[in-house]
Amino acid sequence: MVFTRRDLLATAAGIAAGAQAQTPSGAVTPCAIASVNGLRAVSKALEMIRGGADVLDAVIAGVNILEDDPQEHGVGLGGMPNEEGVVELDASVMHGPTRRAGAVGAIQKIKNPSNVAKLVMERTDHLMLVGEGALRFAIAEGFQPTNLLTEDSRIAWLAWKEKRGTAWGPGLADGSGAMASASAETRTFAQRMLDHPITGTINCLGVNAKGDLSGTTSTSGMAFKIPGRVGDSPIIGAGLWLDNDIGAAGSTGRGEENIKICGAHTVVEYMRHGASPQDACLETLKRIQRTYFGNRAKLEKVDIDFYALNKKGEYGSASLWDHQGDGRVSRYAVADAKGARLMDCAFLMTR
Numbered sequence: 001m002v003f004t005r006r007d008l009l010a011t012a013a014g015i016a017a018g019a020q021a022q023t024p025s026g027a028v029t030p031c032a033i034a035s036v037n038g039l040r041a042v043s044k045a046l047e048m049i050r051g052g053a054d055v056l057d058a059v060i061a062g063v064n065i066l067e068d069d070p071q072e073h074g075v076g077l078g079g080m081p082n083e084e085g086v087v088e089l090d091a092s093v094m095h096g097p098t099r100r101a102g103a104v105g106a107i108q109k110i111k112n113p114s115n116v117a118k119l120v121m122e123r124t125d126h127l128m129l130v131g132e133g134a135l136r137f138a139i140a141e142g143f144q145p146t147n148l149l150t151e152d153s154r155i156a157w158l159a160w161k162e163k164r165g166t167a168w169g170p171g172l173a174d175g176s177g178a179m180a181s182a183s184a185e186t187r188t189f190a191q192r193m194l195d196h197p198i199t200g201t202i203n204c205l206g207v208n209a210k211g212d213l214s215g216t217t218s219t220s221g222m223a224f225k226i227p228g229r230v231g232d233s234p235i236i237g238a239g240l241w242l243d244n245d246i247g248a249a250g251s252t253g254r255g256e257e258n259i260k261i262c263g264a265h266t267v268v269e270y271m272r273h274g275a276s277p278q279d280a281c282l283e284t285l286k287r288i289q290r291t292y293f294g295n296r297a298k299l300e301k302v303d304i305d306f307y308a309l310n311k312k313g314e315y316g317s318a319s320l321w322d323h324q325g326d327g328r329v330s331r332y333a334v335a336d337a338k339g340a341r342l343m344d345c346a347f348l349m350t351r
């Protein structure tokens with residue numbers, strides 16, 4: 001049995017999540033959707049789509065806002081570092097009208113990996129570049145290498161090392177750790193990272209009045225990961241997939257689980273066979289559920305959300321659990337004719 005919060009709260013029967021966005025003339029109402037952190041991104045993307053921009057340029061411009069923001073700790077500048085204190089970013093793009101895709105994995109020093117992914121798509125005959133090669137490609141294309149590790153993220157990383165009980169830790173003499181000399185805000189952030197190491201990927205999908213779709217996913221991946229770990233975000237078919245005839249899908253959350261079931265591709269295939277965007281997300285989550293053979297305790301450690309937008313401009317999202325491990329209710333960002341807002345995700349199971 002699956003529930004939406006609306007199922008639980010709605011007084012009028014028959015209120016479905018998502019939107020019917022086709023006008024009587026058959027034109028699609030332009031729309032952008034994103035993960036919960038993407039309110040600014042969907043606003044920007046929709047403004048550009050309405051202004052006639054290519055949908056991929058629009059969603060990338062939206063995602064750039066987060067990549068450029070040092071306070072967004074799961075994306076671009078200020079993203080969470082790997083276990084060696086180095087920020088490594090993953091991103092993918094897909095362009096519906098031309099059916100092309102590009103991606104970068106574990107790229108260092110470049111704050112806008114979504115733009116690099118687009119250039120991999122446009123200027124190479126490859127689809128994905130990783131690590132040192134991706135960095136060298138970006139520099140050749142004119143990107144400026146910068147230090148992506150902000151002070152907040154550096155202190156959180158040091159605090160994480162200290163907590164692991166290695167030789168890193170409060171000195172024997174004075175007992176102070178990395179957090180001791182940090183500002184109150186940095187200490188609060190670092191403590192939050194220790195309690196619930198966040199990730200903060202953004203997936204952003206858009207459709208224009210012609211029904212053309214594009215999408216991008218950008219992330220610093222799992223906090224404190226092993227150097228070289230690549231998650232689902234740059235994997236075409238997992239963190240992002242779309243078919244311009246059908247719809248688009250993306251994901252945030254535990255990338256390893258998503259890669260195993262080719263999540264975004266699966267969501268789009270369910271839509272191809274008639275599922276609504278929300279139901280397609282829920283059915284895909286069931287595939288993750290079944291990889292755990294009923295072991296609920298283990299599954300409770302997994303948080304993952306899917307987002308879907310079809311060619312008619314209908315959208316939906318679903319989360320594995322009714323709320324994330326840290327208690328946050330799962331939501332997603334939407335911008336369409338009704339404005340930009342956060343909406344509740346449907347969910348498969350209650351914690």
Ligand code: ASP
Nearest residue numbers: 199201221231252253255
């Ligand atoms: N999906 C991302 C990854 O596994 C992380 C996240 O979205 O939280 O790299």
